[in-house]
Amino acid sequence: DTAVSQTPKYLVTQMGNDKSIKCEQNLGHDTMYWYKQDSKKFLKIMFSYNNKELIINETVPNRFSPKSPDKAHLNLHINSLELGDSAVYFCASSQIGLAGGSTDTQYFGPGTRLTVL
Amino acid sequence: LAKTTQPISMDSYEGQEVNITCSHNNIATNDYITWYQQFPSQGPRFIIQGYKTKVTNEVASLFIPADRKSSTLSLPRVSLSDTAVYYCLVAPVETDKLIFGTGTRLQVFP
Numbered sequence: 001d002t003a004v005s006q007t008p009k010y011l012v013t014q015m016g017n018d019k020s021i022k023c024e025q026n027l028g029h030d031t032m033y034w035y036k037q038d039s040k041k042f043l044k045i046m047f048s049y050n051n052k053e054l055i056i057n058e059t060v061p062n063r064f065s066p067k068s069p070d071k072a073h074l075n076l077h078i079n080s081l082e083l084g085d086s087a088v089y090f091c092a093s094s095q096i097g098l099a100g101g102s103t104d105t106q107y108f109g110p111g112t113r114l115t116v117l
Numbered sequence: 118l119a120k121t122t123q124p125i126s127m128d129s130y131e132g133q134e135v136n137i138t139c140s141h142n143n144i145a146t147n148d149y150i151t152w153y154q155q156f157p158s159q160g161p162r163f164i165i166q167g168y169k170t171k172v173t174n175e176v177a178s179l180f181i182p183a184d185r186k187s188s189t190l191s192l193p194r195v196s197l198s199d200t201a202v203y204y205c206l207v208a209p210v211e212t213d214k215l216i217f218g219t220g221t222r223l224q225v226f227p
Contacts, residue, residue: 041202101208102210103210106163106215
């Protein structure tokens with residue numbers, strides 16, 4: 001019944017490794033997002049996809065590559081992990097995204113805590 | 118995008134009404150005001166949204182004065198479970214890009 005789910009919940013890995021975080025929403029929403037919350041609790045948007053099309057791409061290193069196989073899934077792949085990538089990553093979805101703008105409620109997943117050693 | 122300013126933290130006791138004020142002096146005509154709540158180890162959750170005057174739902178009320186340069190989130194009779202970080206966001210209706218500030222950490226004591 002979870003609306004927006006993420007796996008894994010915790011991810012501990014070594015520097016230089018490649019890892020992926022998966023996100024799925026069962027709300028039938030058209031738009032999905034990835035956010036990063038750092039150790040100081042600042043929550044920043046990274047990407048958004050609408051119907052599998054990249055809409056928002058903030059200033060994020062190109063080691064981060066989102067992939068949307070279908071509109072219910074938005075996975076985040078990270079290459080060559082660095083210490084500074086340690087954070088909590090949240091996936092979110094909204095019904096229509098840009099078309100609804102800021103009036104379109106975003107639903108967040110439980111987060112994935114990534115720790116890079 | 119309009120910049121928001123809100124208190125870093127607030128303390129309250131169970132059963133009290135809590136009002137968290139957010140300043141957004143450069144709010145634009147097409148900006149909406151939205152509040153999200155984040156519990157520890159969870160993602161943010163939408164609480165309420167408004168454009169002007171007063172909005173009320175089952176969780177909270179949002180008061181917006183006529184000049185819209187500030188807004189106040191009102192939580193009636195808080196309980197321990199309302200301990201969370203509350204974010205005030207201001208964004209134009211044309212964008213779904215949410216900018217989260219530092220938020221207000223509300224601690225409710227028994």
